[in-house]
Amino acid sequence: MIVKSKGLTIVVDGDACPVKKEIAAVARKFGIPVLLVSSYDHALQAEEGVSVVQVERGADSADLYIANHVSAGDLVITQDYGLAALALGKRCSVLSFRGLEYDNSNMDLMLEGRHARAVERRRGKYSKGPKPITAEEKIFFQHKLTKVLALLQENVER
Numbered sequence: 001m002i003v004k005s006k007g008l009t010i011v012v013d014g015d016a017c018p019v020k021k022e023i024a025a026v027a028r029k030f031g032i033p034v035l036l037v038s039s040y041d042h043a044l045q046a047e048e049g050v051s052v053v054q055v056e057r058g059a060d061s062a063d064l065y066i067a068n069h070v071s072a073g074d075l076v077i078t079q080d081y082g083l084a085a086l087a088l089g090k091r092c093s094v095l096s097f098r099g100l101e102y103d104n105s106n107m108d109l110m111l112e113g114r115h116a117r118a119v120e121r122r123r124g125k126y127s128k129g130p131k132p133i134t135a136e137e138k139i140f141f142q143h144k145l146t147k148v149l150a151l152l153q154e155n156v157e158r
Contacts, residue, residue, distance in 0.1 A: 007032065008152055011070050011092075013078035014038035014052075015062055018133045019097050022142045023077060024050050030149045037062045075152060077145075079130070093152060098137050099144035 014036035027034045034050040044052045055061040063083040072091035084094045084102040094102040
């Protein structure tokens with residue numbers, strides 16, 4: 001269960017998140033709680049300011065948990081376009097692991113691309129998947145997260 005603070009909560013799709021340490025470090029500076037959600041297949045450890053929820057195995061178990069427990073004003077961090085669309089529909093801010101801000105202006109195109117890739121997979125064409133995240137991308141993510149949290153916290157305090 002997400003423990004709500006007075007302000008926002010950072011909710012992370014933790015199964016394949018390569019920037020967990022960066023999220024925890026930035027969140028601590030802002031005093032914002034983090035919730036990592038993952039399946040039982042991933043061993044995540046709670047730490048100061050970071051809670052962990054583990055859900056059943058399944059392709060969308062973590063995504064469904066997040067979608068059902070976030071509230072307007074939360075920040076969701078995920079690479080999953082479907083989860084991003086659901087979070088946007090609940091008036092959450094959404095950021096990718098590489099620092100891309102998802103919003104209503106870019107979501108339709110991303111969902112169309114996801115659908116096209118699914119059609120190709122059904123036809124037997126497989127891609128290599130995303131490239132591993134680089135050190136530079138982690139730094140970019142950290143800067144972007146800092147910027148987004150500063151803006152969100154400013155809006156919460158008003």
